[in-house]
Structure formats: C-alpha cells, structure tokens
Amino acid sequence: MYSKKKANILDFIKKRNINRFSIFFGIAFVFLIFSKLSSDYNQLIKLKVKFTDLEEEIIIKDDTSNTIDAVVEAKGFALVPYIFENTKIITLNASEDITIEQDELIFEVQKNSFILEEQLGDSYKIRSLKPEVLHISYSKRATKYVPVNLKTNIDYATGFDIKGDFALSQDSVKIVGPIDRIKDITSVVTNELKLTEVNANIKESLNLVETEEVEVFPKSINVEAEVKRFTEGKVEVPLVIVNKPENVIINYFPKTVTVSYYVDLESFNSITPADFIIECDFNQINDSQTYFVPKVTKMPESIKRINIKQKRIDFIKL
Numbered sequence: 001m002y003s004k005k006k007a008n009i010l011d012f013i014k015k016r017n018i019n020r021f022s023i024f025f026g027i028a029f030v031f032l033i034f035s036k037l038s039s040d041y042n043q044l045i046k047l048k049v050k051f052t053d054l055e056e057e058i059i060i061k062d063d064t065s066n067t068i069d070a071v072v073e074a075k076g077f078a079l080v081p082y083i084f085e086n087t088k089i090i091t092l093n094a095s096e097d098i099t100i101e102q103d104e105l106i107f108e109v110q111k112n113s114f115i116l117e118e119q120l121g122d123s124y125k126i127r128s129l130k131p132e133v134l135h136i137s138y139s140k141r142a143t144k145y146v147p148v149n150l151k152t153n154i155d156y157a158t159g160f161d162i163k164g165d166f167a168l169s170q171d172s173v174k175i176v177g178p179i180d181r182i183k184d185i186t187s188v189v190t191n192e193l194k195l196t197e198v199n200a201n202i203k204e205s206l207n208l209v210e211t212e213e214v215e216v217f218p219k220s221i222n223v224e225a226e227v228k229r230f231t232e233g234k235v236e237v238p239l240v241i242v243n244k245p246e247n248v249i250i251n252y253f254p255k256t257v258t259v260s261y262y263v264d265l266e267s268f269n270s271i272t273p274a275d276f277i278i279e280c281d282f283n284q285i286n287d288s289q290t291y292f293v294p295k296v297t298k299m300p301e302s303i304k305r306i307n308i309k310q311k312r313i314d315f316i317k318l
Helices: 002-037 076-082 113-120
Strands: 040-052 058-060 067-075 087-093 104-108 125-130 133-140 142-149 152-156 160-168 172-177 193-198 202-207 215-217 220-242 250-253 256-264 277-281 295-298 303-308 313-317
Touching (some): 040 076, 067 113, 087 113, 152 160
Parallel strands (some): 152 193, 220 277
Antiparallel strands (some): 040 067, 142 172, 172 215, 202 220, 250 313, 256 303
C-alpha cells in the first residue's frame, strides 16, 4: 500500500516538472521571438507604381517596368507583412510627380525618394533604390465627345408629372478607345432610370453603358427633375389661316377650336387663350382637299401635353 502511494507521488512530481519546463520553454521562446522582431533588418520590397490624375487616353502596360526595387531597413515587426508578399503599391500624381514625354513617363526615383518614404511610413528607412530613373512606355487611344441619352422608365403617381425636362450633370461625355471602335459611336446611353409611384423631385446617379474596348469618362452622371402636381385645362382658341393666296377667298368652319392641355397647378391660373396659336396652313392641302388639319405653333412652355379637339377644319372656296 505504501509503495503504491509513493509511486503516485513520484508520477505527480514528474508531471509538475514537465508542465513547469513547458511553461519556461514557452516563455523563453516568446522572448526569443520578441528579441528577434525587435532587431533591425534589411528587406527588399518591390514598389509597384500606379498613377492618379493621368490622362484617360494614356494606356500603360502592367509589367515589370513599373516596379522599383527598394531595400529598406526596419524592425522585424514592421517587416512581417512582407514575409509572404514583398510588393507594395506606390501612388504617383501624374500632373505633379512625373514628366510626360512623347512616348514614355519618366519618374526620377532617387530625386523623389521622399515620396516613396512618405508612403512606406515612418517605420521604414530606404537604403537603396533601383533604377535611379524609371522609364515607363505608354500608348494613346483615340478620343471624342458624344451626347448622353437618358433612358427612363418612370411611373408617376396619379396627378403628378415632371415639370420641364430632366437636368443632367453632363450632356456629353468623353469616350476613349481604338479609333475603329469609337468612330461609329454617336451617343452614350445611361442605365435605365426606373421609378414607380413618383410624387417628389427626382435626384439620382446613373452609370453610363460602356461597350467592349471603349471607356467612358465620367463613368456616371447625376440626373435631377422637378416633379409637380398637374391638372387638365381647356381654352377656346381662334384659328389662324396662313399662306393663303390673296386672290383666294374661303369660308371655314369652325372658327375656333377647343384646346385641352396638361399643366402644373402653379401655372394653371396664368394660362390664357392668347398664349396659344393654332394654324391652318394653305400650303399643306392639295387641289381636291376641302379641309385643313389644325396644328399648334405656339403654347406656354409650362404645358406638358396638348390636344386639339377638332381634328379637321372644313372650308369652301368662294
């Protein structure tokens, strides 16, 4: 019985010693790693150059000519992110940081090393840079400006409609691409503006539809429209006969027509018959014809839709 207890006690002590050893070993390992990561090291980082404020027509190949080899000094902690991927994107402003020649972009690497240091951060000190000057070849695409066509599918709430026209932030845009691709493009269409039960002002942003190998700048436009309550009105307007030869005498009936129109409530009370001109054109009839087709030649800009009740005006020559 005594021997069994003694054996259990020895096993317990051995297990405690093993656990204690593991703890001390783990602590020692952590201190070792911390010590290593706190030391300074040199590391090669490839700086991939990208550009902002670059002309849309310029095409740059995505190859090794856009890369700067930078040897940096930093603490091990700072270099951890570059253990598996030693590439970093560096952004240069095309209008400020580089020189644009006829067929290449030039960036003086050594002269502008401060730009690279700023983007790397305070934890890194640049020890060397290659090449001293970066030469990046480019080509240019053809460009032209074309109008924007707004595509809409709008269902207005009862009694509401758009007042005036849609206002676009840009009525034309620049398209860029191979000349054989853009030469036949006469306009750019927006994505469909689809709205239902509209009873308030419209303010939306729409992307522009691009075709293969052709880019559009800008990529989107803003669309605004004023939506108001509308109502229907009617007025009697006298007819005007135009282009009648002086030697021709006619009698026509009726002498006035009923004009119905759709207008916003704010403008309704200001509409009068004098705001309209309804004409019958003598030049629009043939020798055997005995009636005119009346047409609206003047109406207020605030009117949305208009209709003439009498579709034909009969006449006889005297």
